[in-house]
Amino acid sequence: MTARRRLAKGEYTLKQGLPQRKLERDFMNGNHVKPFLPPGVSKEYLELREYSISNMLPLAQAAPLQRLKVSGFSTHGKDSASQELDSKLWRNTWQYNRMDARQKIVYADAYNHGRGIVSVAASTVVQKAKISIESPDKVHVEMDPEDPFKPLYAVKIITDESEMKTGAGIILPNGETYHPGGSIRKAWVYDEKGWMHFKTSGQSSAWEYVSEGAHSMDAVPFVPYDVNLDSSGKPHSILAQLLPTQKAINFVRFATLLALQFSAHRQRAISGYDPVVRTEEDEIVYQKDKNGVEIMDPLTGLRVPVLESLGRMGVDRLVTFANKDVKVWDMPESNLENYINVHNSLIEELFARAQIPPQYQLINMHNLTGDALSGAESTLTSFVGDLKATFSESHEQVMRLAARAVGHDGIDDYSSEIAWGDGETRSFGQIIDAITKLISVGFPKKAAFAMIPGATDTKVNTWMDMSKAELHTQWA
Known part of the structure; x- marks a missing residue:
């Protein structure tokens, strides 16, 4: 080619x-x-x-x-x-x-x-x-x-x-x-x-x-x-x-935010009530501007009717309706715990797919021992x-x-x-204890020094030179 x-x-x-x-x-x-x-x-x-x-x-x-x-x-x-x-x-x-x-x-x-x-x-x-x-x-x-x-x-x-x-x-x-x-x-x-x-x-x-x-x-x-x-x-x-999984996490968070915004609180609902104002002849009354011209809805292009006001609801107020068929009831709030459970489950799934232990999520951490953390990181x-x-x-x-x-x-x-x-x-103490034991049974010092966290070839060679210099000083 x-x-x-x-x-x-x-x-x-x-x-x-x-x-x-x-x-x-x-x-x-x-x-x-x-x-x-x-x-x-x-x-x-x-x-x-x-x-x-x-x-x-x-x-x-x-x-x-x-x-x-x-x-x-x-x-x-x-x-x-x-x-x-x-x-x-x-x-x-x-x-x-x-x-x-x-x-x-x-x-x-x-x-x-x-x-x-x-x-x-x-x-x-x-x-x-x-x-x-x-x-x-x-x-x-x-x-x-x-x-x-x-x-x-x-x-x-x-x-x-x-x-x-x-x-x-x-x-x-x-x-x-x-x-x-x-x-x-x-x-x-x-x-x-x-x-x-x-x-x-x-x-x-x-x-x-x-x-x-x-x-x-x-x-x-x-x-x-x-x-x-x-x-x-x-x-x-x-x-x-x-x-x-990341896309699913974003979607569930979006659904949760929508629930928080629109259905996280109990809401009142009314049925059988017509708020449109009508004349004695049962004709709809439409809104007009100051010149007497009927106002048109900019989205639908239709005339805008005049609506009766329900007034402000509150614990110290009473709302009455002339029509006996009107019903008022409460709509319960959304159970946000279900959203949170799904969200956390997806995060756990993402970390499991990435082979990341649970402690990186900083959730469900309760007095874990060092051995438990090591096991979780396997x-x-x-x-x-x-x-x-x-x-x-x-x-x-x-x-x-x-x-x-x-x-x-x-x-x-x-x-x-x-x-x-x-x-x-691992704790630094565990590492040094293990290195000390290895050296005590004849393990090469240079190889043992290389096990110290942060050790590099340059550092190990420097440590070996310093060790030799100190030993020569002691016997001089």
Whole structure:
């Protein structure tokens, strides 16, 4: 397949997936589809519909992603040279690209859309590699049909606003100026050996060849972070599975607000009473303006009749009717507890689908012990473990590509591992007690120090150096 055909397929795939990705992004940001309303309702109903949106999705997403934090990288080399190479690669790639803070972005893309993407390239700075978080809206990674878990090529398309055409344009309602065909679109097609660059302007749909070159990765330099993979290698969004329940929550909240507004209180009802004023000849009396012209209803176009006033009702007032057939009774208020029960049930369903323990909902919490909390988090812990296993493979590939980008020898080791920070709920005392016991039975100190919350490879190496220095001082 030629680069142009790959570019065409990548462009088409990105365009086809954009509406679904926009929907998922809008829901995560609280821009939900509003509950249905029939046409012609009052402003009051529209206002209540705006209040009905309750976005539970960020909390469901944050619970697992907050526990995903890489703390180190190891190639399992035992000698000091291998460990120094690991530390150097960690500093010059992960730390250099501020991935401690940025790693959550790619996890969020994977959670929301099924796939996050990271690219690796050689940096202009010596011995440094550039790691970039890529947008799923701009990058398509095509998998090998013979091996659906291996990237075959990647297509990246961007709009370069810096090269927009100047001159006459169309002024949009929001005040911005639109230049038809003014911006320049650029595209790159990458494979295992090199890349090819194209560009086009809005005035033409044809891609023009610009340049090409080689890279030293020996692999497609774009790494997908996929979740919920099936046997064909297709990822599936975690967020998309939660959208129907989120919509139901909004609808029930809307119904609850309507009940609060219109039927939460007991109401009086009257039947058999005709308030229309009539003449002695039983003709309806219609309202007239000051000029004696009959007033017409602006909605129906009909004449407006004169109505008798019932007066004001109250505990110290009596209302009487001349017609003996008139009946007055009370309409009971709505049982709001039923609405609340359905609402809470849907929230529990959403969190159950997201594998989030009940304590994150902050309801039904009654003196739970630490063991009870740990037990409740077992499902979330398993879910986070699955995400770590999936993302570890992608992180390891990123580090291998980074090593190739800076020309490190001997680092392309498939026994390498990513070290994750401990995100489980434990007291600090429990952790230190366990570490102390491990060291007492001969467990390596460096491995034990790595178990301390917040430990990183840099911190552990510093602690080991300080420990050696203190020991040397004691024996000096």
